[in-house]
Amino acid sequence: MKKILIVLIVYLLLFAGCENNDNNGNNVNTNQNTILTIKNSTDYNFTSVSYGLVNFGAINSGNDVGKDVPANNLRPIIFTMFLSHIVEEVICTTDALTCEEGKNRSITINKNTVVSTDRGITDSIESVVFALEMQSKND
Secondary structure (H helix, E strand, O other): OHHHHHHHHHHHHHHHOOOEEOOOOOEEOOOOOOEEEEEEOOOOEEEEEEEOOEEEEEEOOOOEEEEEOOOOOOEOEEEEEEEHHHOEEEEEEOOOEOOOOOEEEEEEEOOOOEEEEOOOOEEEHHHHHHHHHHHHHHO
């Protein structure tokens, strides 16, 4: 009886770590957590990154952070981008997005991501940085 129990435990442990995929090959969480991963592929560091009430903290250039988030809520990602070469901080807001319950979602923010800023500029991150550089030269 002990051998059967040990074999059953080993069997459960082996398969507990396997990924579950839907029919399209997408990873699905069996524990129904909804995980959003935000990747910063810009040349700038982000602070105060949030999605709704979930705080992702700082995400430096080239890094990503994943967190459990509420499912099926339409929310933007909001972050502060620090532009060290012109000593400016700008608050950026992406378009709103939703995360489907029980599935992982990954968002990459890059230089082409369109954001609205606290400076009244809505454009790609690359264009926002350029506009702020031009403003700082004129000041």
